[in-house]
Amino acid sequence: MKIKILIFLQLLYFPLFAQNLNAYQHLKQEWSKNFSSAKDIIKTYHNNTKRTNTAAFTTINNCFMTLKSGEYIICSKGEKEDIQLLLQEISPIVLNDSSVITFMQQNSPEEFTNYYYMILALKEGESFDAARDGITISTQFPTRALNHNDYTKLNEIFSGNNKLLHEIYLEKIKFLLQNNGCTKEIAQLRPIIESHVESSPLKLEILKLYTQYELLGQGKPAPLSSLQDSDGNIYTFGNFKGKVIVVDVWATWCCSCIEKMPKFIQLKNEFQENGNIIFLTVSIDQERTRDKWLKAIKENNMTGLINLIISPTGDSHFETDYQIVGVPRYFIIDKEGKIITVFAPSPDKEMKDLIQNILKS
Structure with a gap:
């Protein structure tokens, strides 16, 4: 009985459907x-x-x-x-x-x-x-x-x-x-x-x-992932507590990172007389490309910066901790080790203005 009713309704509405379709x-x-x-x-x-x-x-x-x-x-x-x-x-x-x-x-x-x-x-x-x-x-x-x-x-x-x-x-x-x-x-x-x-x-x-991502919001503690310098010394952002930390996260294979690095260096130089701020770079290159990282530091005139790379010890979860899915990325961390932003603007006037406002506060 239900099937017959369904067929009847289909026949009844088919002309209307066809008309609407047309x-x-x-x-x-x-x-x-x-x-x-x-x-x-x-x-x-x-x-x-x-x-x-x-x-x-x-x-x-x-x-x-x-x-x-x-x-x-x-x-x-x-x-x-x-x-x-x-x-x-x-x-x-x-x-x-x-x-x-x-x-x-x-x-x-x-x-x-x-x-x-x-x-x-x-x-x-x-x-x-x-x-x-x-x-x-x-x-x-x-x-x-x-x-x-x-x-x-x-x-x-x-x-x-x-x-x-x-x-x-x-x-x-x-x-x-x-x-x-x-x-x-x-x-x-x-x-x-x-x-x-x-x-x-x-x-x-x-x-x-x-x-x-809520864990990376403003005011949250900056994760203390292990990082390493060119001499093998281990650091975390906690080592720089007491200073505003500006971070350029980059990689040697990233053309945009290399292109923007001179602007980051220039910004660092503009604040070099201010003892309340420090500029770092963190490379996400793998351990097997360490020599390439060291070479890139010299070629791109980065020797005046503190340059760090993800620690190969296995206890560093930097990319996961900071949800790094692409570079370059820029961080600003306050003197107490709390996040101001881990999605800062590129190193230009907007970042400079942001840093100046932070230093004034």
Whole structure:
């Protein structure tokens, strides 16, 4: 009896399903063209608005409008004069709407979400650089620090019930922790993830990472991993207690590390008259490449620094203790041996300003 009812319902709704499918395919075809101006996008949007007669497909048309508008804005780097006209025409959508979720499943959900939030920020009067996505690495733009738009985006995504976006952005939290540490803003997302995101292996992995990175937060004791100098003497950061410690974590195989080393040395020289600060380098090279490390120290004029390498004794867990997944990394540790940051900026004006403020406090 149940089977008969199911077959009856399928037959009853099949024409409607086919009609909706045809309508969707028509919309997709209309939006598949390349748009050279905001005027072309708006014209296509209005033409499709006249043809769509259900709420679901009005929503889908709005989604295509957001997707194509976002592409246009990104490709023009926010510089086209007609973008403001385009923003006025984009209708609001709800990411948790079932029709929107269906659309995202078939049309690059991450890209669509980036455009959605960028457009919201642009409508609020944000600049293009501030509005565009700062969470995902982009080859089109130089990397910028996360801002309030990015944190608002993450907060709303994890507070919502869009499971597709939960999965995508949990993966991004992993990246953010590895590259920024557990900042105050990222830490504030943890209870939201715990309460709103369904249990899964990925969620458990992220919560475990939270616990690990929280140990490296501001004010936490700096782990005292064993390190060794070129003469074989063993050190920990505890040996330098009483001074502000600035650390450059590097490797001989890291081109970016070598490129930035002169700036670190220059910064060290600018503070050389200040007895309250010390500059160290810590290499994560393995013991078998020790000769290469010693050679690199000379070749890169690092002899004026205290240069350390991970101790080969087996009791050093430096990379694990500090969650080193990439170099260069920069640390600043206060006079009491507590972490100020183990995700400090590169050795430039921003780091110099940070150090000066620390020494004043």
